[in-house]
Amino acid sequence: MVTTPTKDKAMLKLCPQSIGILLPCEPFKVKASEIMGEELHIRFEPSAPQGRCPHCGEEQTVHEWREIRLDGPPTAIHSHTFWDVRYRVCRCTFCEAFNTEPIPFRFGRTHCTTYLARKICDDLCGQDQSIKSVSKRYGLSWDRVKGVHKEYLLSLKALAPQPEPAEVCAVDEFAVERNHRYATLVIDAKTKLPLHLHKGNAAKDLEPFFSMYGKRFYDSIKAFAMDQNTSYSSVVSQHLPSCTIVCDYFHIMKNYSEQVTDCVRRRTGRQFLRLGRKEDAQRIKCSAGLLNRRFPAEDEIDDEAVWSAKLMLQTMMEENHDLDVCIHMREKLQYLYDNCRDVSAMRDGWIGWCDMAMQSGVPELMQFAIRKRKLREQEIINHALFPVSSGVIEGCMNKIKVLKRVSFGLTDYDYFFLRVWQAFLPPETNRVLSDRLWNNYECTGCAKEDAA
Known part of the structure; x- marks a missing residue:
């Protein structure tokens, strides 16, 4: 029985009343309740005698009584609800083992009821929900909310x-x-699906990945897509000698844009400034997106804005020889990555592309060809065998950026990596695992009302 105040219409005063509600508290029972300002305190005690020792099955005696305060869901008229639970620590008379009485409605090792923990975790499953907003909604501290969610994610991953x-x-x-x-x-x-998360980007931070799974798992890996990180490629080659390292389309185009197109654009803008052509310099300065844009075929363009952008690009290419060469060479490189699925054809095409780059007379393009041919030639040719792209993982980074904003603080990297892991779980898998976890708590299904 819980005592709550109600408003008498005639007297307009709060009068104590007794209301019977269902609470998910078996095998405990409500001993008393007390209202302190806006807080409701409900006190629980065991309703059954101490059982037998779980180790040997003999009788046990009460060694001491302990108390713990659990956060319950807020009610309509109470901003905070606390469940003060009194439980026993028993000692076996035969094996002398000490056994703590379990509290089924306590969520893991947290100071929170299972019912409230489920509501918190359901709210935080939405990627737009931050710990701060959820803690404010339930009147809890942010570290309590984070602790509950971390316990949930650890149980989910197990x-x-x-x-x-x-x-x-x-x-x-x-x-x-x-x-x-x-x-x-x-x-x-x-x-x-994330297979490995580790703080740091050195070779030693990738090493743990090769000891996490079994031999069958690593034998199935045929290719690794990565950027031009030498430390990553050396570790992969050391542990998986037969694995093919691929210099993927996304990163080769990204490097070409940064090391060739943008450098030529800035150099051209400086030349215009020295000649006093400020308007042309400003136009070149603001054309980074236009110069790196990949347009569809002319017969596929049906948007006037796209036609206008394409004509503007053609005008800029006609006015500047180096930009014209860079864009045409980029299109040839894109053609190699899109169409070559034979190693010999890819090798011949790549060598021919490098020869044209050396004859172009554009310093930035020549340096790019020399650098890639010396360091990444085989990885570029491997794309013909495995036409994969790490653009998938780059897209995952956008979701991770959102999680960084809503995961309060990055000092707890274990919690942050758990949130990243859950974010990329298939929705159906996430739902099944979550249902299994909550079904393990016997009292969760008993709470149908939002009242404490």
Whole structure:
């Protein structure tokens, strides 16, 4: 029985009343309740005698009584609800083992009821929900909310099966702190499921990945897509000598844009400024997106804005020889990546492309060809065998950026990596694992009302 105040219409005063409601508290019972300002305190005691020792089955005696305060869901008229639970620590008379009485409605090792924990975790499953907003909604501290959600994610991951062997993996780094602090992420390129998360982007941060799974898992990996990170490629070659390292389309185009197109654009803008052509210099300065844009075929363009942008690009190419050469060479490189699926054809095409780059007379393009041919030639040719892209993992980074904003603080990297892992779980798998977890708590299904 819980005592709550109600308003008498005639007297307009609060009068104590007794209301019977169902509480998910078996095998405990309500001993008393007390209202302190806006807080409701409900006190519980065991309703059954102490059982037998779980180790030997003999009788046990009460060694001491303890109390714990659990957060319950807020009611309509109480901003905070506390469940003050009194429980026993028993001592076996035969094996002398000390056994603590379990509290079924306590969520894991947290100071929170299972019913409230489920509501918190359901809210935080939405990627737009931050810990701060959820803690404010339930009148809890942010560290209590984070602790409950971390306990939930740990239990969820313990129930998750081992990932299926991946044929193609992708590895990349993402920023987690200022001053160029990064973390390493390995995913299955097909399912986008995270296989490894570790703070740091050095070779030693990828090493633990090769001891997490069984031999069958690593034997199935045929290719690794990555950027031009030498430390990653050396570790993969050391542990998986037969694995093919692929310099994928996304990163080769990204490097071409940064090292060739943008450098030529800035150099051209400076030349215009020296000649006093300020309007042309400003137009070149603001054309980074236009110069790196990939237009569809002319017969596929049906938007006037796209036609206007394409004509503007053609005008800029006619006015500047170096930009014209860079864009045509980029299109030839894109053609190689899109169409060559034979190693010999890819090798011949790549060598021919490098020869044309050396004859172009554009310094930035020549340096790009020399650097890639010296360091990444075989990885570029490998794209014909495995036409994969780590653009998938780059897309995953956008979701991780959202999680960084809603995961309060990055000092607890274990919690942050757990949230990243859950974010990429298939929705059906996430639902099944979550249902299994909550079904393990016997009292969860008893609470149908929002009242405490």
